[in-house]
Amino acid sequence: MTFTSFNFLIFFPVVVILYNIVPAKWRIWFLLVASYFFYMNLQPVYALLLVAVTGFTYFSTRSIDMSDKEKTKKRMMRWGIILVLLPLLFFKYFAFINNAISDALVSSGLSLGLPKIELLLPVGISFYTFMAIGYIIDVYNEEVECEKNIASVGLFLSFFPLVLSGPIERAGNMFPQFAKMQSSKYSDLVKGAKLMMWGYFMKLCVADRLGIYVDAVFNNIANHNGTTLAFASVLYPFQVYADLGGYSLIAMGVARCLGFAVIPNFRRPFFATSMSEFWRRWHMSLIQWLTDYIYTPLSFILRGWKIWGIVAALMLTFLISGIWHGAALTFIVWGLVQGVYLSIEAMMQGKRSKFEKKHGLGEKWWYKLVCCIVVFVLFAFSQIFGRCANLQDASDVIGKIFMQHGPLFLDVTTLGYALTCLAILFIIDFRDEFLPNRFRLFESRYIVVRWLSYVAVIMLILSFGVLDSGQFIYFQF
Amino acid sequence: MKREEIVERLTLIFRKVFNEKDLVLRDDLTANDVETWDSLTHMLMITEVENEFQIKFKLKDLNKMKQVGDLISIVESKLQ
Numbered sequence: 256m257t258f259t260s261f262n263f264l265i266f267f268p269v270v271v272i273l274y275n276i277v278p279a280k281w282r283i284w285f286l287l288v289a290s291y292f293f294y295m296n297l298q299p300v301y302a303l304l305l306v307a308v309t310g311f312t313y314f315s316t317r318s319i320d321m322s323d324k325e326k327t328k329k330r331m332m333r334w335g336i337i338l339v340l341l342p343l344l345f346f347k348y349f350a351f352i353n354n355a356i357s358d359a360l361v362s363s364g365l366s367l368g369l370p371k372i373e374l375l376l377p378v379g380i381s382f383y384t385f386m387a388i389g390y391i392i393d394v395y396n397e398e399v400e401c402e403k404n405i406a407s408v409g410l411f412l413s414f415f416p417l418v419l420s421g422p423i424e425r426a427g428n429m430f431p432q433f434a435k436m437q438s439s440k441y442s443d444l445v446k447g448a449k450l451m452m453w454g455y456f457m458k459l460c461v462a463d464r465l466g467i468y469v470d471a472v473f474n475n476i477a478n479h480n481g482t483t484l485a486f487a488s489v490l491y492p493f494q495v496y497a498d499l500g501g502y503s504l505i506a507m508g509v510a511r512c513l514g515f516a517v518i519p520n521f522r523r524p525f526f527a528t529s530m531s532e533f534w535r536r537w538h539m540s541l542i543q544w545l546t547d548y549i550y551t552p553l554s555f556i557l558r559g560w561k562i563w564g565i566v567a568a569l570m571l572t573f574l575i576s577g578i579w580h581g582a583a584l585t586f587i588v589w590g591l592v593q594g595v596y597l598s599i600e601a602m603m604q605g606k607r608s609k610f611e612k613k614h615g616l617g618e619k620w621w622y623k624l625v626c627c628i629v630v631f632v633l634f635a636f637s638q639i640f641g642r643c644a645n646l647q648d649a650s651d652v653i654g655k656i657f658m659q660h661g662p663l664f665l666d667v668t669t670l671g672y673a674l675t676c677l678a679i680l681f682i683i684d685f686r687d688e689f690l691p692n693r694f695r696l697f698e699s700r701y702i703v704v705r706w707l708s709y710v711a712v713i714m715l716i717l718s719f720g721v722l723d724s725g726q727f728i729y730f731q732f
Numbered sequence: 733m734k735r736e737e738i739v740e741r742l743t744l745i746f747r748k749v750f751n752e753k754d755l756v757l758r759d760d761l762t763a764n765d766v767e768t769w770d771s772l773t774h775m776l777m778i779t780e781v782e783n784e785f786q787i788k789f790k791l792k793d794l795n796k797m798k799q800v801g802d803l804i805s806i807v808e809s810k811l812q
Contacts (some may be wrong), residue, residue: 331787396792396795397792398795479770531770531772535770546771550793551771551775551791552791554771554775555775555778555789555791555794558775558778558779558782561776561779562776564775565775565776566774568775569772597772601772604768604772605751608751608768609751623750
């Protein structure tokens with residue numbers, strides 16, 4: 256079951272009603288059962304993996320907590336991480352490595368007839384694995400108390416609003432909320448419904464509409480010219496933003512209806528004026544996770560190399576981020592490109608800051624606009640590697656963008672709907688960025704404005720939304 | 733070394749690394765309060781502090797540094 260499926264429209268209100276009926280002490284078990292029901296509706300067998308990862312996480316954190324010796328604590332942390340990582344490594348990378356070896360043997364005439372393996376990736380595995388690792392490290396670092404109730408650990412890793420695509424939550428935020436589950440407040444239900452409504456608008460009206468055009472172009476690269484490919488490459492970052500951003504808002508809204516506050520995943524990323532700022536606004540839960548558990552330890556170990564230690568840590572962190580996104584060379588290049596952007600920026604930061612101060616550019620609107628456009632173009636370029644099936648396709652796209660111009664492929668109806676909805680999303684983001692307390696619609700103090708806004712968004716979803724239960728892009732990760 | 737002297741020397745490091753000439757350190761100062769204080773410049777600051785006071789931090793120390801007051805306390809404890 257996904258957020259855009261018909262089943263979810265029944266499942267969600269039933270869960271909210273029952274959650275408020277069952278006695279408080281049983282709520283954790285109720286949500287655990289509901290979460291596994293939700294997950295098993297998609298992939299029943301793979302729920303066993305979720306159980307296994309929960310078991311490894313619970314026993315390693317309990318062992319760390321009960322041990323007095325630092326050496327034992329460290330050993331238990333390492334074993335916990337290895338065991339939790341094993342399913343992810345097997346399902347995500349085994350087929351890639353096996354097939355790469357098999358292809359290499361065939362191409363060098365040493366064919367051993369190894370069978371190619373294609374495994375169905377357990378949905379959400381990249382997300383709950385990272386949450387489990389974060390929790391184990393946090394217990395080792397004494398950042399959070401070890402949770403003794405296995406139901407809490409089970410719910411943390413399987414919580415249905417988050418299990419499929421995050422946000423990648425932290426134990427420190429979720430366990431205290433699990434400990435005092437109260438009935439849903441009216442204000443939570445209203446806030447949650449608003450978040451969900453806007454999330455559905457982003458997903459169904461912006462992401463899925465843009466997706467029709469972007470897919471038509473990227474799935475047929477050979478028959479499109481550079482102008483069309485450049486246009487689709489510009490639209491793709493907006494599609495991903497609306498897709499994962501929309502999903503995240505629905506997740507936050509669903510959780511909020513049950514009284515839980517979940518960390519946000521996006522903060523209007525296309526208004527960032529530097530790449531480092533962009534990465535503090537884009538897929539924030541993943542970047543914060545990578546910062547805390549990969550970048551910080553690496554840059555700490557390499558700090559003796561000063562700026563070069565930071566460069567090395569950045570490159571490695573984004574390389575890991577690329578590999579996390581997928582077992583393919585395109586994602587490795589995607590990660591390296593991000594690492595190069597951030598490294599160059601880190602090395603230039605002092606000079607840039609002096610230049611901006613000298614010429615008083617920091618507050619100039621046109622300078623900010625130029626910076627936003629440069630950041631967007633750099634990110635859109637890197638996303639070509641994220642979107643293409645292989646490096647050959649990516650290099651064809653880039654080659655055509657620079658060399659082969661021509662008339663733009665226009666699908667007037669699809670683009671008309673998509674760009675209208677994208678414009679609405681942009682205007683709302685612009686308001687939130689620059690006029691945060693003005694022109695409120697969902698939060699207007701006038702009931703008429705609020706209700707007109709709700710009706711307008713629902714009408715937009717029903718008129719412009721792609722309502723055939725399309726997949727979320729991040730399910731593949 | 734007295735706390736005041738630690739704060740004085742840390743202030744010079746912070747002003748240099750974060751490129752803020754008038755930065756004044758407070759116990760509750762965090763990365764959110766200084767525009768140029770991000771995960772990149774943070775590690776440069778840590779290295780400068782280690783060199784200045786001839787101390788070595790552990791990764792666990794870093795995790796405990798939620799605000800400037802924590803950094804001052806950790807430096808203080810390392811110097812004792």
